[in-house]
Amino acid sequence: MSVSPRDPLLLAIDNGTQSVRALLFDLRGELVAKAQVALDDYRSPQPGWHEHDVDAYWQALCQACRQLWTQPGAERARLAGVAVTAQRGTVVNLDREGRPLRPAITWLDQRRTEEVPPIGALWRTAFRVAGVAGTMRHLVGEAEINWIRAHQPEVWEATDKFLLLSGYLNWRLGGRFIDSSGSQVAYIPFDYRRRRWAGPRAWQWQALAVKPSMLPELAPPGARLGSITAKAAFDTGIPEGLPLLAAAADKACEVIGAGCCAPHVACLSYGTTATINITSQRYIEAVRFVPPYPSALPDAYSIEQQVYRGYWMVNWFKEQFGHHEQSRALLEDVAPERLFDELASSVPPGSMGLMLQPYWTPGIRLPGREAKGAIVGFGDVHTRAHVYRAILEGLAYALREGKERIERRGGVRITELRVSGGGSQSDAAMQLTADIFGLPTARPHVYETSGLGAAIDAAVGLGLYPDFASAVAGMTRVGKVFEPISGNRAVYERLYKDVYLRMYRRLRPMYRDIARITGYPRGA
Numbered sequence: 008m009s010v011s012p013r014d015p016l017l018l019a020i021d022n023g024t025q026s027v028r029a030l031l032f033d034l035r036g037e038l039v040a041k042a043q044v045a046l047d048d049y050r051s052p053q054p055g056w057h058e059h060d061v062d063a064y065w066q067a068l069c070q071a072c073r074q075l076w077t078q079p080g081a082e083r084a085r086l087a088g089v090a091v092t093a094q095r096g097t098v099v100n101l102d103r104e105g106r107p108l109r110p111a112i113t114w115l116d117q118r119r120t121e122e123v124p125p126i127g128a129l130w131r132t133a134f135r136v137a138g139v140a141g142t143m144r145h146l147v148g149e150a151e152i153n154w155i156r157a158h159q160p161e162v163w164e165a166t167d168k169f170l171l172l173s174g175y176l177n178w179r180l181g182g183r184f185i186d187s188s189g190s191q192v193a194y195i196p197f198d199y200r201r202r203r204w205a206g207p208r209a210w211q212w213q214a215l216a217v218k219p220s221m222l223p224e225l226a227p228p229g230a231r232l233g234s235i236t237a238k239a240a241f242d243t244g245i246p247e248g249l250p251l252l253a254a255a256a257d258k259a260c261e262v263i264g265a266g267c268c269a270p271h272v273a274c275l276s277y278g279t280t281a282t283i284n285i286t287s288q289r290y291i292e293a294v295r296f297v298p299p300y301p302s303a304l305p306d307a308y309s310i311e312q313q314v315y316r317g318y319w320m321v322n323w324f325k326e327q328f329g330h331h332e333q334s335r336a337l338l339e340d341v342a343p344e345r346l347f348d349e350l351a352s353s354v355p356p357g358s359m360g361l362m363l364q365p366y367w368t369p370g371i372r373l374p375g376r377e378a379k380g381a382i383v384g385f386g387d388v389h390t391r392a393h394v395y396r397a398i399l400e401g402l403a404y405a406l407r408e409g410k411e412r413i414e415r416r417g418g419v420r421i422t423e424l425r426v427s428g429g430g431s432q433s434d435a436a437m438q439l440t441a442d443i444f445g446l447p448t449a450r451p452h453v454y455e456t457s458g459l460g461a462a463i464d465a466a467v468g469l470g471l472y473p474d475f476a477s478a479v480a481g482m483t484r485v486g487k488v489f490e491p492i493s494g495n496r497a498v499y500e501r502l503y504k505d506v507y508l509r510m511y512r513r514l515r516p517m518y519r520d521i522a523r524i525t526g527y528p529r530g531a
Contacts, residue, residue: 016082016087017033017088017089017466019031019091020068020090020461022064022067022091022094023046023094024113025045027046028071029071030458030459034471036482039080040079041075042071042072042077044074046059046064057113065175065242069242072245073243073244086245087465088251089465090251091180091461092173092257093190094172095256097111097113098172099170100162100165101166101169101170101175102165108165111172118151119148120157122153123144124147126143139295146214150214152215153194153215166221168221169217169221170186171190171191173186173187180239180251181236181251184223185223186224186226187228187230187255188202188227188301189253189256191225192300195211196222197211199298199300200298202225202301202305227305228255228303228304228468229305230468232252233251234248234249235247253468254460255464257457258280259301259302260460261274262460263302263464263479264427264463264483265451265456265460266479267425268304268476268479269286270285270286271285271422271423272285272424273410273421273424274426274427275424275426276426277402277429278430280315282312282409283312283406283409283413284309285310286302287307288306288307293413294412303460305475310413310417312409312412313409314365316365316368318402318428320365320367321398325343325347328394329391332350351392353392356499359388360384361384361389361393362382362397362507363400364382364405364510364511365405366379377522381510381514382394396439401507403439403440404502424440424441424444424447424448425448426440426449427454437487438492438495440489441491443496445496447490448489450486451485452485463478463483
């Protein structure tokens with residue numbers, strides 16, 4: 008498709024964990040203009056808690072939009088529509104006047120409660136027979152709404168609407184309590200198979216202290232949610248009456264923004280949470296009783312495996328051990344990432360036997376709640392550089408294990424990789440990923456893949472493309488491709504099969520002993 012300077016533009020608002028970005032895309036998927044505002048209103052009132060001021064999310068969105076209109080190429084007259092994508096699992100309680108009742112509980116929060124609603128005997132028996140009774144108890148205890156009812160009953164009683172962050176932002180923009188079915192990833196009564204609220208007899212309504220009236224209306228990705236209100240137009244500078252379209256959660260949007268719409272092409276997200284996803288028309292549980300998430304395509308599923316703290320570990324390393332590179336970057340006026348790439352590249356593949364298991368935060372089923380991170384193989388030859396490369400390699404090993412689990416359960420064969428997220432900007436990370444997976448590994452043509460996925464949803468919803476297949480084909484393409492290096496691949500193959508795949512099973516008893524002795528992780 009040829010694009011003229013007067014063709015429509017699409018506004019994607021991407022509310023991630025670290026920032027809100029206002030992004031303008033044209034119909035070829037080129038990023039025309041961008042504005043970014045950091046999110047710094049996080050707080051941790053107690054260890055393991057993670058909250059954010061609700062109105063501060065909206066104010067950051069407004070500031071990002073107002074900054075966008077000052078950028079070259081940001082022509083409001085060419086805007087055709089707007090769509091929101093946001094971090095998953097962050098929840099907001101509103102009263103009858105639409106006022107926040109407490110700070111948002113974010114997806115990083117680790118609080119849980121033992122005071123949960125009772126589940127009927129029939130469902131308890133079914134879970135016990137299926138061997139998932141413990142998992143279900145854990146999930147119910149993790150649900151934010153159950154914690155609020157148990158520990159802040161006055162907030163629960165006053166809650167008129169219980170929304171995900173995407174639903175809150177869509178309401179502030181369009182004035183309606185309506186959200187995309189593609190954004191519903193949280194401890195809520197959602198039917199993942201049918202991509203709608205659970206039926207009236209579903210166990211979720213017993214196990215979660217949420218009422219149907221608290222939840223928004225749902226619409227599929229690409230559907231029109233409404234129009235920008237006069238108040239939102241005044242706050243953001245987005246033209247009043249502009250169509251507001253449904254997108255999906257940030258990971259789901261990343262997948263289609265990276266062009267991964269066929270099961271043989273997997274999307275790796277090297278973000279705060281590291282994930283591997285494929286898009287499937289079939290409902291596939293890569294782990295039994297853990298559902299696939301809704302895709303940014305209205306009739307598809309995103310089959311996902313994740314490493315919960317993922318590339319957060321890279322930032323952890325930089326904060327704890329990367330002061331030298333960050334100081335050098337300031338003195339030499341270069342990007343710190345370039346120096347960290349040099350650090351990783353100074354170490355041979357396999358990090359001279361230093362192996363890392365990236366379970367910095369415990370999981371629910373795989374790995375289990377007892378899991379901890381581990382680094383084994385230390386010797387006097389190892390330096391910070393070896394630790395840094397071992398982190399990158401450990402994340403890639405874990406995601407390869409997820410790939411193989413998806414292939415076994417789904418009966419698919421993954422033959423290509425796309426990598427998005429902050430880690431995709433590292434050539435060292437890209438090359439070792441290609442080597443560990445043994446597959447060609449490509450960057451998408453733009454870094455802002457979650458925003459691009461939201462723009463694709465908007466383009467189809469507005470009729471600017473006739474269907475999702477043509478929109479993805481017209482708006483996505485690959486950038487640099489990294490091919491596996493045979494010598495590196497041989498080293499990684501042996502380390503992965505002979506060492507990495509055995510680590511968790513052999514360390515698991517010790518993880519349990521650590522939890523028993525220290526009490527951390529709680530509930531292991």
